[in-house]
Amino acid sequence: MLSADELRAWRQPGWIKVAMSFTLEALPERGGTLLSTETRVASTDARTARAFAPYWWLIRAGSALIRREALAGVRRDAERSRAPPVSNSRISGR
Numbered sequence: 341m342l343s344a345d346e347l348r349a350w351r352q353p354g355w356i357k358v359a360m361s362f363t364l365e366a367l368p369e370r371g372g373t374l375l376s377t378e379t380r381v382a383s384t385d386a387r388t389a390r391a392f393a394p395y396w397w398l399i400r401a402g403s404a405l406i407r408r409e410a411l412a413g414v415r416r417d418a419e420r421s422r423a424p425p426v427s428n429s430r431i432s433g434r
Contacts, residue, residue, distance in 0.1 A: 353385040
């Protein structure tokens with residue numbers, strides 16, 4: 341795996357470079373955290389960029405949907421973990 345600096349500097353023709361980041365930002369006024377994600381795609385040469393463009397336009401909407409669903413899942417899990425614990429003990433009907 342390459343470091344961010346190595347990936348930026350790498351220029352071997354014929355490749356698409358993809359970097360994804362997740363950022364957490366505290367929201368003290370709301371008592372929560374904002375999670376955002378960003379994906380950057382770059383080709384190592386113009387020919388590869390032209391060849392990749394139709395593919396990217398084709399999958400772009402699906403990729404965005406998958407990202408939104410993943411973030412929604414993280415949100416559900418985070419909100420569930422903030423909820424007060426539910427007792428697992430049985431209540432007698434006496």
